[in-house]
């Protein structure tokens with residue numbers, strides 16, 4: 027299959043001043059690509075169960091004058107320190123629990139023994155850099171040394187997403203689920219200033235919270251999509267099963283969209299569509315008819331979660347194809363129209379966020395697949411023309427393509443894509459720079475080892 031190395035542990039932590047470069051890295055790239063992702067998949071003799079369980083490592087590709095530096099370091103979370111100090115898993119991960127002797131599962135959600143293993147995404151908020159996962163325990167880090175630097179912020183709930191949206195005025199908006207006898211979805215705003223506390227801007231009661239990995243945002247609305255992969259909060263607290271094993275696929279619920287006003291918290295909906303499942307909202311906006319458009323990377327069902335167990339991935343079973351799907355929600359009629367936008371599968375989506383987040387847009391980029399294995403291509407989707415362009419190379423397995431706008435960019439999508447690619451034959455990874463419009467290669471910087479497959483990262487312009 028050729029991509030199994032992407033699920034193998036990387037022990038080595040390193041700092042390299044200048045990676046070997048092929049082609050030409052644009053001189054205008056002067057910041058850093060910071061990424062997080064799992065990098066250790068076993069603890070002692072024990073294998074972690076799921077891709078999402080791996081211990082987080084931070085990676086930094088620094089750009090200066092056409093040269094590329096590289097550094098990587100394990101995120102020194104308390105979960106990581108527990109592993110280092112005891113040789114055993116100390117906290118509850120996505121699909122792996124600590125050994126019973128170390129842990130009382132029944133208390134975990136309400137007396138937090140939750141992991142702060144922030145391997146999903148990171149955000150820059152003002153001058154702070156914070157790694158995130160879906161527990162309410164973000165970890166701040168120093169972008170220069172990649173050393174952990176304390177707790178990110180308080181989250182008003184037991185679950186959250188690692189996909190906040192930057193808000194007008196410099197703060198961010200994110201989601202939390204408060205679980206208990208009266209559970210609720212909550213959206214909160216966090217100002218950019220250090221020490222700011224979260225302000226709840228909208229909430230919605232729920233009896234069976236849906237698994238929530240991201241949400242949509244328009245100029246006016248927070249877009250909550252409840253895919254019918256839901257959990258009984260009491261079971262989550264009492265089952266003794268790893269976290270994600272408590273969720274159930276309930277297609278009879280359909281996919282339910284609720285619109286919550288960013289300013290006043292007013293809720294419209296739910297507006298129901300056929301059942302599907304997704305991790306990622308791509309973008310959302312209000313159209314000229316007063317409808318709300320929400321684009322999602324959608325799967326037929328939640329089976330994708332099972333496909334991402336490490337034993338399944340290592341066995342080479344193909345991942346299901348994610349469809350770039352547009353839901354058009356009409357508050358006036360209550361109808362939800364659904365259409366597939368392009369034929370190529372698209373996951374790990376990115377857009378020109380600085381220009382288009384929450385607004386009408388034309389281009390999305392992501393990782394794609396031919397359906398026979400893992401992500402094997404980068405896709406550029408033109409949502410106006412409904413066409414795609416792809417980049418691929420035999421034996422290479424790219425991750426999320428992060429769009430970086432050219433400093434003097436004229437149009438949407440004028441810039442480059444940055445993607446960390448595993449070269450299976452070489453047994454190492456490289457940072458690939460593509461022209462975002464044509465997907466022509468601009469250059470690549472070769473890392474001397476493999477970079478385990480990660481999820482998300484951000485480009486931070488030099489301060």
Ligand SMILES: [Fe+2]
Pocket residue numbers: 146189239305306481482
């Ligand atoms: Fe994600």
